[in-house]
Amino acid sequence: MKIRKSFKYIASRPEFAALTIFIIIAITFYVINENFLNFRNLRVLFTISPEIALIAMGATILMVSGEFDLSVGSVFALSGVVMVVLTNEGVNAHLAFTIALLMCLAIGFINATITIRFGIPSFIATLGTMFMVRSIAIVIVKADFPTFPMEEMYWLRAIFANPIPGTIFRMSFIWFVLITLLLIFYLHRSNYGNWSYSTGANQAAAKAMGVNTNNVKIRNFVLCSFLAGLAGIFMVLRTRAAFPSVGVGYELQAIAASVIGGASLFGGIGTVFGALVGAFLLKFLDNGLVMARLDVNWFRFAVGTLLIFAVVSNTNLRKIANKMRE
């Protein structure tokens, strides 16, 4: 009985399946090339993975409440560009940082408003803003990419980007951990989280119970956009360059990470931890292929395979778990 119960527990929590695959992938690449898990490469992995993980966690929370955001990749690019361009124009760097993040909140709010007010699928609404936001990012940097204001960004880099001596981590990792904990509290331990799940699972029921489902969605759209913008700023501070073309395809990677981590495209299912594992899985895979000296173009193939595998197995595991009544 105990085994049965534990099996049910694991089967109904797809993030564990993702975690298992993650561990298998890490070990496999390590066996192929032991440099995969050496200090230097771990530092790379733990620098790039949190950035996509932030976006994926936002995407999952939004998906749980029944909506999508395809504009996250563009927002990822625009936030850093705005921060750098404003600073170059003479605006105080910290003010520019704040303005860039506020702008992300505004984009999230616009996504929500278009979706809710006109009753159109968020898939379409945010596909529209994806193009618009990308266009703005390219237009404001004009021809070539802007120079990075090294001096003005000194403190922002110290707070958000510099490596922590003697560790594999950068400052951004501390922020990432902190934010992850807050998101876990938000989605899994707070009443707002319960409203998000019920809105995504059955909007009419949530409404009938007095939940303001529009507010739930607005909040999650804004959160998702904010996290994408913050991730973009982390990247710009780290690389000391603001390219308007970064983050193309991140929206789909974020959705892929969410789904691999167990989120459902139909809403009402998904976890913060699952999104995190899904995102790390994708980045480890990407980097592992390089380290294994395989053609990197297999990355998309691998992601596609994983995605289909994850959805098929999640659906079936859930069915099996559901049949196992205690």
Added chain:
Amino acid sequence: MSESIIKCEGLNKWYGNIQALKDVSIDIKKGEAVGLVGDNGAGKSTFIKILSGVHQADSGNIYFDGNLVKINDAKDSMKLGIETIYQDSALAPTLSIARNLFVGREPLTFKFGSLGLLDREKMAKESLEAIKRVELDLRSGDELVENLSGGERQGVVIARALYFRTKVLIMDEPTNHLSVKETEKVLRWIEKLKAEGTTCIFITHNLHHVYPVSDRLIVFARGEKIADVQKKDTSIEDLTRMIVHD
């Protein structure tokens, strides 16, 4: 017994140029079980949607506990103590029983504005007690609603109404799609709600289901109330004739 809980006067409701309710006045007493019957499109759902705040009447008054009230949305209705169960849409299937029970009314241990930390211990404990009260054979509130049968789901909904001491419970087709055995259970729960003093209003197409548990039956036809009778003064045959012939 004669104290009224919901009193409606002259309700009219138009959908474009279709009049779904015509001058409907109904006075429901505390603790009564009222069955709403009538053919398809008679206006039954429209009537309860006005009580639950989904729609607003174009004219007419609603009194709750003797006070004139305006019910603009689901929240207003819930604040008064009215809870409405629509077919298939009362619960979130991918969530646990415990989470469903408390949607919108979560017990919190800590609050910051309207954001709060769920009191999960209380949710687990009280959800188990709540489902025990309706004699559901479930060992924990952690079971997902999607794994429950239709009858068990109605049980969860009724457990919720009992738990929150709902004054008025409105049900649209509570026995729809249920097996004979499960239907019987639901009817027993309605008896239980009545015993606890909850006023019940339910819609059904099956007179044989409502008849045993109703104190009173109201017949709708083409948006009008055509009969409003105590059960003791009528019979299933009479009612059937009214529904079919009018």
